[in-house]
Amino acid sequence: MQYKIHSGSWVKLANEAKSIRKAVFIVEQNIPEDEEWDEQDAIALHFVVYDQNSPIATARLLKNNSIGRVAVLEAYRGQGVGRLLMLAIIQQAKNEKRSFFKLSSQVHAIAFYESLGFNTQGTEYLDCHIRHIDMMLNI
Ligand code: COA
Numbered sequence: 001m002q003y004k005i006h007s008g009s010w011v012k013l014a015n016e017a018k019s020i021r022k023a024v025f026i027v028e029q030n031i032p033e034d035e036e037w038d039e040q041d042a043i044a045l046h047f048v049v050y051d052q053n054s055p056i057a058t059a060r061l062l063k064n065n066s067i068g069r070v071a072v073l074e075a076y077r078g079q080g081v082g083r084l085l086m087l088a089i090i091q092q093a094k095n096e097k098r099s100f101f102k103l104s105s106q107v108h109a110i111a112f113y114e115s116l117g118f119n120t121q122g123t124e125y126l127d128c129h130i131r132h133i134d135m136m137l138n139i
Pocket residue numbers: 024069070071072073076077078079080081082083084104105106108109110111112113115
């Protein structure tokens with residue numbers, strides 16, 4: 001397996017996570033900088049996927065079982081990297097005896113999360129001008 005995954009605090013992984021989230025959310029999706037960074041980063045558990053030593057994907061897991069900021073660099077999409085990342089988060093949560101996940105999915109990513117067992121909840125809403133819907137997974 002050419003990819004490795006590290007998890008840890010913002011202090012440990014901020015540089016890598018920031019580089020991916022800047023490229024994906026701020027540059028590609030035009031999300032304003034002040035919406036991207038919040039106080040949750042300091043207390044979340046962060047995950048970064050590496051190709052050799054190069055960070056290519058990230059996500060964060062909050063204390064309330066919310067998964068967020070899931071991002072794979074464009075050049076690496078459609079190759080199972082996002083799935084690998086989500087499976088690592090799910091395994092971590094199982095180790096911690098967590099029993100469910102929730103997330104706010106961009107509508108275009110519904111099928112991605114459904115392929116991991118998540119179900120949509122309620123109706124769509126706008127966040128940062130992007131259509132979202134809540135999704136849940138019981139583990
Ligand atoms: N639409 C439909 N299905 C998708 C999809 C999409 N946009 N992206 C992935 N899938 C499906 C794949 O077909 C695959 O299913 P399969 O195993 O049956 O073939 C499964 O989801 C896993 O795909 P994978 O290759 O691991 O996904 P990825 O590495 O491309 O990552 C995202 C998916 C959504 C994380 C990635 O496209 C991304 O970073 N997008 C930009 C940021 C973003 O929108 N993040 C989500 C915020 S909620």
